[in-house]
Amino acid sequence: MADKSYEIMQSDQIASDIDGYLRDQEQKSYLRFITCGSVDDGKSTLIGRLLYDSKLIFEDQLESLESDSKKVGTQGGDIDFALLVDGLAAEREQGITIDVAYRFFTTEKRKFIVADTPGHEQYTRNMATGASTADVAIILIDARKGILTQTRRHSFITSLLGVKHIVVAINKMDLANYSKETFDEIERDYRTFVEDMGFETVECIPVSALKGDNITEAGENMSWYTGPALLKYLENIDIESHEDEAPFRMSVQWVNRPNLDFRGFSGTIVSGEVKPGDEIVALPNAQTSTVKSIVTYDGELERAGQDQAVTITLVDEIDISRGDLISEKLRRPEITDQFQAHVIWMHDDPMLPGRPYLIKLANKTTSGEITDLKYKIDVNSFEHEAGKTLSLNEVGVCNFSLDDKVVYEAYKDLAALGSFIMIDKMTNATVAAGMIDFGLRRATNVHWQAVDVDKSTRSKQKRQKPLVLWFTGLSASGKSTIANLVEKKLLALGKHTYLLDGDNVRHGLNKDLGFVDADRVENIRRVGEVSKLMVDAGLIVLTAFISPFRSERRMVRDMLDDHEFMEVFVDTPLEICEQRDPKGLYKKARSGEIKNFTGFDSPYEEPEQADIHLETADISAEEAADLVIKAIEEKYL
């Protein structure tokens, strides 16, 4: 049974000092958490226990619970806490939780909202839904079983949705002899495997939801455990953002126009703080003005901050409509119509690249399509897999192209401007949820002039336009040889260059990568990112990589501005390459000593429209280099 001391204390205060009690209660903070685990882990029992122990169950509900426990309970006539939580009739019969249910309970410190979601793989979307609004995730592990596939999946999804704080409730300790060794081992394993998942805090607590150990109070069975009980931990965890200087952002939800004399912009502040007199910019149109007032029903405010729903008036009459973003004038979010995002598919109809969907991001809805599914991620093993479509509950990384520009931030930086849903145009169903990784084609970042030294000043200083010359072709086709010659010629012309090839990349930056497809993709992505930095520094970058896949070459092109990427196809027939074979690789491939060799058992996707096409069978390397110089001369040199 629950420890009643807290309730008695509280009741005394309610009885003797209701005003004081209300004053305290009205100042409480608020925490949303999600519980991840399956019925077998005792998840519903845990939530039922939290509700029960914090006295959120009334007598009539308790009676109904007791009669249900006798009828369908699994605890042999004892109270089955799980029955408190499993709501829909169908679920009660099947003994599983099939949707997201929200529960509420309150302690003296906090109001809690619990998203209770099913743990099975076929309910990944429900879990993602619950995690999308959670400050904290409780991951349940059965102490007898340790870390299972589902633990990995639950951790991955919470990390994908950007939940920052994890509590690992190692449950059923009563069935594991309350063993410290068992707990320590699971904690050690768990910490190792989530190391790279980006959680800010991870707390492991040994509990028995059924017996009540370490739920609200420590209890006597695990005196070796000196940390907080679960509820104490949830009451005290600090979830406030400590970024005092976050820039102001508010997405305009509704234009407030009661008469001709008043024009206000209503919305919820998603970041930072605003005061009358602040200089702002409305995006994407980039009109600037100054905040005149913050209007609310309770009077004008001197300042307003994150999560508040307000109405702002401006000094100037500028044209702002729903979906626009009002931002601090100097530090602006980015604008794009193309981006890369992680996507969770939530519908029975599979995702089809190229099909137009509606994309709703903050208060803006626009049409758009997935241009490319870069790879899928297995939610259990986290492995990257190639694929053409996404089915229900699958996670993928996709490139998007929208009909209209959107104001955004990366999801990890500001979820409110990095999250979006996809809506089927025909059925209006919500088919997917997305989280933006980064924008593509930075040319649209028109307002980066605020930075004093930028790409254009750097390139002016070098008297050249930055450029990536991307040499692609089979092994031994002559990419490096030609690229070397081109670099010499550019140097002679007084240009600032850098050559990236296998030798100087594979030994350092990418020495952790092998030759399977996923590693090849990562290899090219890194080379692309480095090239982009060098272009930003104003350099002419030459790269010599086989880079067999169109999609990766396209990815690098997308990272750069227009006219900064030239694809140079070194087109040498396979027979000639094999004759040359300077490193003896073809020989090894033929004998089967090397696997995944491009041109043999791994495909080479020829460029469809290379910017420069060098057919090397008929010309020398020197001539080929001259052709490259000639091609770029007019535009770049």
Place this chain on the structure above:
Amino acid sequence: MGLTHLQRLEAESIHIIREVAATCANPVMLYSIGKDSSVMMHLALKAFYPSKLPFPVMHVDTTWKFREMIEFRDRFSKDNNLDLIVHINEDGVEKGVGPFSHGSAIHTDIMKTQSLKQALNKHGFDAAFGGARRDEEKSRAKERIFSFRSDQHRWDPKNQRPELWNIYNSRIQKSESIRVFPLSNWTELDIWQYIHLENIPIVPLYFAKERPVVERDGMMVMVDDDRLPLNAGEEPIMKKVRFRTLGCYPLTGAVESNASSLTEIIQEMLLTTTSEREGRAIDKDSNASMEQKKQEGYF
């Protein structure tokens, strides 16, 4: 600067109410005159200030509401310049449907559930706000904030749209409609605390007062007008009572109480041990009854 839980709930509700006004063609706010409705109206007034509400407010009147509720409704809507629609199922009135002649189930179905559908169809509303909370009842805990209804106004609990972050998909086909619940994440205690904090006016029936009541089937029924048929030997007696929920007076049980101020009500509520809906006759049938009623179109 962190917001308190009530400030966060308030901001969330305002966001939801504004979203409907901005994206739906013809929304309406259902007004039941109870405390939750009063909080919802207050939040709506806040959401659009200094504009008036950009949608009408509708009360589905079963003709058996407490008189004080009707007085309160008319005064409140006048004070706040609301565009009030009162809908009564005239078919039902003609047939003389009432809780005594037809029983509570038929009365509720015809004068409330059917009447609501009638009103929504008549005015072509595509979205209707309701003041339901997820903590009221188990099946509500799973209902989305934006909850879709077929052209028959039915709810399909197995086919709900995922609702992530605070991004709501309010797009519907022509004949469908949405119920929107801005108070989904509020608890009964939150409602009372907010009423206290914001000084929100509520119907005086919530406060204890000497009222004429008769006791039936363990429920205290207030004799609000002369339509209540008294059984042989039944004599209304004056008792100090109040109501924890408000509805049709013959179906709403009073509780004996001395709580005549807001703080006393909250005090009483916190020290009590039965849940709010116990006073409502409608939930008493089988455990899954509310889920079934909702599938059929009950709000």
